[in-house]
Amino acid sequence: MSLEILISVAFGGAFLTYFAGKISSKLRDILAVFFSLALVVIVSYLYKVETKFLLYNEFFGLPLVIRLNPMAWFFAIAIVSLSALAVIYSLSYMKHRERTDYYYFMLLLINAAMLAIVLSGDLVSFFISWEIMSWSTFLLISYNRNGALPAGIKYIVMSLIGSMCMLVGILSIYTSFHTVNISEIANHMATASSTYKLFLLVIFSITFGIKNAVMPLHTWLPDAYAESPSPFSAVLSGMLTRMGIFGFLLIMFVIVGAENTLYVGKGFFSYHSILAWLGAITIVIPTFIAMLQNDAKKLLAWHGIGQGGYMIVGIAFGTSLGLAGGIFHTLNHAIYIILLFLSVGAIEYSTNGLRDLNSLGGLFKKMPVAFLGGLLGICGLIGIPLTNGFVSKWLIYKTLILGKAPFLAFAALLGTWGTILSVFKFLHNLFLGQLPREHQNIKKTPLTMQIPIVILSLTILLFGILPGLPLKVINSIIVSYGFNSLNISIWGISSETGTLNMINIFTALLVVGSIFWFIFRAARKSTTVDQYDNYAAGAAIPKDKYNYTVEFYAPFYRMASPFLKDIFDVLYQKIAQFTEFLCDTIRKIYTGYIGDYVLYIILFLAFLISAQLKWSVF
Amino acid sequence: MKILSIFISPLLALTIGLLFLGISRKITARIHWRYGPPVIQPLIDVIRSFSQKSISHGPFFDFGIILSLTSSIVLIFFLPIGNFYAMTSGGLIAFLYLMLLGPFGIALSSAASGNPNSSIGVSRKFLLALAYEVPLLLVLLAVMTHFNTISLVEIVNIQASTGMAFCSWALILPGVAYFLILPAILGVRPFEIVSAPQEISSGPVAEFGGKHLAFYTLQHALQLFVGLALFVDIFLGGGTLFGLLNPIAGTVWALILGVIIFLIKMLIVLIIGLFINAVFPRFRIEQAMQYLWKWPTLIAFIGLVIVVLIN
Numbered sequence: 001m002s003l004e005i006l007i008s009v010a011f012g013g014a015f016l017t018y019f020a021g022k023i024s025s026k027l028r029d030i031l032a033v034f035f036s037l038a039l040v041v042i043v044s045y046l047y048k049v050e051t052k053f054l055l056y057n058e059f060f061g062l063p064l065v066i067r068l069n070p071m072a073w074f075f076a077i078a079i080v081s082l083s084a085l086a087v088i089y090s091l092s093y094m095k096h097r098e099r100t101d102y103y104y105f106m107l108l109l110i111n112a113a114m115l116a117i118v119l120s121g122d123l124v125s126f127f128i129s130w131e132i133m134s135w136s137t138f139l140l141i142s143y144n145r146n147g148a149l150p151a152g153i154k155y156i157v158m159s160l161i162g163s164m165c166m167l168v169g170i171l172s173i174y175t176s177f178h179t180v181n182i183s184e185i186a187n188h189m190a191t192a193s194s195t196y197k198l199f200l201l202v203i204f205s206i207t208f209g210i211k212n213a214v215m216p217l218h219t220w221l222p223d224a225y226a227e228s229p230s231p232f233s234a235v236l237s238g239m240l241t242r243m244g245i246f247g248f249l250l251i252m253f254v255i256v257g258a259e260n261t262l263y264v265g266k267g268f269f270s271y272h273s274i275l276a277w278l279g280a281i282t283i284v285i286p287t288f289i290a291m292l293q294n295d296a297k298k299l300l301a302w303h304g305i306g307q308g309g310y311m312i313v314g315i316a317f318g319t320s321l322g323l324a325g326g327i328f329h330t331l332n333h334a335i336y337i338i339l340l341f342l343s344v345g346a347i348e349y350s351t352n353g354l355r356d357l358n359s360l361g362g363l364f365k366k367m368p369v370a371f372l373g374g375l376l377g378i379c380g381l382i383g384i385p386l387t388n389g390f391v392s393k394w395l396i397y398k399t400l401i402l403g404k405a406p407f408l409a410f411a412a413l414l415g416t417w418g419t420i421l422s423v424f425k426f427l428h429n430l431f432l433g434q435l436p437r438e439h440q441n442i443k444k445t446p447l448t449m450q451i452p453i454v455i456l457s458l459t460i461l462l463f464g465i466l467p468g469l470p471l472k473v474i475n476s477i478i479v480s481y482g483f484n485s486l487n488i489s490i491w492g493i494s495s496e497t498g499t500l501n502m503i504n505i506f507t508a509l510l511v512v513g514s515i516f517w518f519i520f521r522a523a524r525k526s527t528t529v530d531q532y533d534n535y536a537a538g539a540a541i542p543k544d545k546y547n548y549t550v551e552f553y554a555p556f557y558r559m560a561s562p563f564l565k566d567i568f569d570v571l572y573q574k575i576a577q578f579t580e581f582l583c584d585t586i587r588k589i590y591t592g593y594i595g596d597y598v599l600y601i602i603l604f605l606a607f608l609i610s611a612q613l614k615w616s617v618f
Numbered sequence: 619m620k621i622l623s624i625f626i627s628p629l630l631a632l633t634i635g636l637l638f639l640g641i642s643r644k645i646t647a648r649i650h651w652r653y654g655p656p657v658i659q660p661l662i663d664v665i666r667s668f669s670q671k672s673i674s675h676g677p678f679f680d681f682g683i684i685l686s687l688t689s690s691i692v693l694i695f696f697l698p699i700g701n702f703y704a705m706t707s708g709g710l711i712a713f714l715y716l717m718l719l720g721p722f723g724i725a726l727s728s729a730a731s732g733n734p735n736s737s738i739g740v741s742r743k744f745l746l747a748l749a750y751e752v753p754l755l756l757v758l759l760a761v762m763t764h765f766n767t768i769s770l771v772e773i774v775n776i777q778a779s780t781g782m783a784f785c786s787w788a789l790i791l792p793g794v795a796y797f798l799i800l801p802a803i804l805g806v807r808p809f810e811i812v813s814a815p816q817e818i819s820s821g822p823v824a825e826f827g828g829k830h831l832a833f834y835t836l837q838h839a840l841q842l843f844v845g846l847a848l849f850v851d852i853f854l855g856g857g858t859l860f861g862l863l864n865p866i867a868g869t870v871w872a873l874i875l876g877v878i879i880f881l882i883k884m885l886i887v888l889i890i891g892l893f894i895n896a897v898f899p900r901f902r903i904e905q906a907m908q909y910l911w912k913w914p915t916l917i918a919f920i921g922l923v924i925v926v927l928i929n
Contacts, residue, residue, distance in 0.1 A: 508695055
């Protein structure tokens with residue numbers, strides 16, 4: 001009953017907001033926030049409801065269905081609440097920009113399309129929503145024009161390749177089973193041959209791999225993230241890209257089924273182990289490329305690719321624990337990467353569009369809230385204990401180590417240790433170090449930008465200390481796939497092979513920390529000095545030119561930069577250039593002169609006649 | 619038992635860590651034909667530092683250093699010192715992650731000071747950490763895969779029944795690799811890149827004075843303790859010695875002797891390490907990374923392959 005309200009509020013809200021923008025921009029802002037918050041309320045009201053709704057009966061004779069189950073609810077609540085924060089953040093960020101009606105329309109439409117994707121009960125409505133999402137994403141990526149246009153085109157070309165693969169998959173499913181309903185397909189799947197299952201898995205994996213930026217299908221992502229407006233970069237990295245993970249879950253565990261997916265192929269050359277290894281590569285290489293970036297958003301974008309690898313590894317490993325880790329990491333990643341993009345956005349806002357890591361610094365004195373967001377965000381990204389990223393990564397590591405896959409575990413752990421370097425560079429070059437003089441009087445962060453940052457920071461800590469809250473929902477998803485239930489308590493996870501209890505660690509850190517804080521306070525009081533009062537072993541300090549940011553890891557760059565090129569991007573560019581050249585050459589045949597075409601016809605006829613005379617073929 | 623160890627372990631670790639710092643200075647001095655400071659000099663320095671003047675660059679400058687010492691103490695709770703341990707939650711993976719917090723806190727604090735020398739030191743620290751983490755992770759994965767557990771306590775207990783891991787065929791190579799990277803973990807001689815007083819005026823420590831310096835020294839002592847203790851726990855069987863304590867197992871004496879055996883093992887590892895390392899000059903950061911990614915990584919990798927093949 002409530003599902004149709006949800007869908008109509010989602011899509012109707014987007015259109016209403018657009019038309020309200022034509023009347024007054026204030027009304028549009030209010031409506032945008034109202035509709036996105038209304039979605040949050042409706043979805044949370046639907047907690048633990050399992051329902052179905054027939055959307056449209058006669059789509060070329062196929063019924064279009066939307067349905068709600070634990071997996072759909074989990075993704076839906078993440079989508080609506082995180083998008084709502086992005087909308088609230090946009091209020092100040094997008095003020096005084098042009099084409100804001102169009103921006104809000106697209107943002108809400110993408111929100112609605114993502115909701116429709118996770119709710120869709122058949123592959124046709126899935127495909128339609130997927131296309132709405134892809135195209136509106138293209139429009140928003142290229143919102144800033146100039147440099148953003150090529151980024152958008154790169155995205156849409158790759159996205160279209162993915163969509164075509166999905167279309168082939170859906171058509172082949174329809175011709176074999178004469179249905180597009182997901183649960184009916186799943187029933188038919190038991191009778192399908194293993195070759196056919198493998199075909200389906202591979203063709204859908206290309207679609208979802210492109211969306212989730214699994215290496216080597218990742219090349220659209222860095223430019224797209226860097227060039228879109230920051231609140232949308234946040235949505236794009238947090239939820240939209242992770243529709244790929246939703247797709248992987250759907251095809252692997254709902255449509256094809258867990259027991260089939262895990263046994264397609266033999267040994268190393270089975271589907272899930274190759275996917276896990278692709279995930280491992282996706283973790284390691286982008287993490288190291290991220291270290292070389294000088295653009296704050298591009299650095300985060302490369303981490304977006306890398307963290308996607310953890311989810312893939314967790315899911316592909318296909319045990320309850322790994323699956324829980326993978327799905328939980330999807331949520332955690334969404335929270336902290338959105339937080340980080342919003343923090344960078346706050347800096348962009350205050351410094352009139354600067355996000356270059358070499359020209360900023362010392363902003364923690366001027367923008368404490370953004371700094372808090374940045375600090376907790378990178379802690380989550382690394383997975384420092386007490387932040388949410390720790391729990392999900394712990395689950396994935398444990399799965400890999402006890403599942404006798406130490407080399408995969410090594411890739412995953414190495415990714416984390418590489419992450420520390422680049423994210424510390426991020427934090428240091430933006431917030432720490434000396435504050436340059438030209439940024440002494442920057443704009444203050446408006447309240448509507450601070451609220452989302454604070455909420456997300458608190459969520460990181462909440463899910464880090466009480467991971468049981470989301471893990472209970474995730475557990476119900478895993479059970480719905482037919483896996484064993486995990487033993488989840490509110491503060492962690494307990495099992496016979498090692499428990500995790502975050503309250504323990506939290507209490508220990510809190511108690512020891514407060515003891516040391518008291519000792520620190522009790523000791524002789526220190527005098528506070530300003531940033532120019534530095535010890536330089538007697539050397540004279542040139543003021544304002546004494547900041548260590550450019551080439552933060554210089555020795556490493558010298559060693560590693562020849563090896564860390566995005567070879568796939570270069571390869572695809574080459575292919576694109578070759579295609580362009582080929583098409584150009586073919587175009588030369590079509591000159592547009594009637595005489596030339598007549599000549600072609602005569603030449604062809606002449607060829608036919610001489611062929612007949614010589615070999616008498618006809 | 620757990621309650622007891624919550625109070626005993628940190629104190630023990632702090633004093634032993636400071637003592638080891640003193641011993642290492644003394645031994646290095648004797649190798650260099652100098653007389654050297656008294657063994658308890660670091661302890662004296664810490665106590666004196668608390669009463670001395672210090673400067674602060676704002677709340678995050680203070681927060682970072684407190685965070686770093688706090689996490690190092692919490693790390694001690696996870697370490698089985700003989701039979702003493704207070705926490706097991708999360709096992710070796712949580713332990714590895716908590717090991718991160720110490721350097722991270724120091725980095726936060728030094729970077730908040732705005733001193734470029736500190737920033738250079740921090741960047742070197744992270745590069746060095748990346749360099750030694752690659753072999754270290756391989757080593758720990760070999761151990762965890764071999765014993766099929768992620769619990770540190772269980773690793774020690776299994777060794778109590780089967781003998782030291784260092785003497786078993788499967789884990790000798792990871793053991794050797796760990797020993798090779800130990801000076802990098804502890805930040806001593808050839809890997810003294812981070813603080814390098816002659817180049818970057820002590821790097822991350824440059825702005826620390828008074829209580830900040832005292833906190834830093836305590837953290838440094840704990841880091842030394844943890845690096846050595848982890849080696850003893852994982853490869854040398856913790857507080858056991860060829861089943862010597864089995865007849866009196868469960869008594870108070872066994873408990874105390876266990877701790878003493880544990881500390882003696884740590885001291886032996888420290889001294890052997892010092893003898894080798896005190897005669898080397900300091901590496902440059904690239905050289906350190908190349909060395910650490912070459913021999914220790916190769917040995918650790920072969921070790922991991924052997925462990926995988928055996929199981």
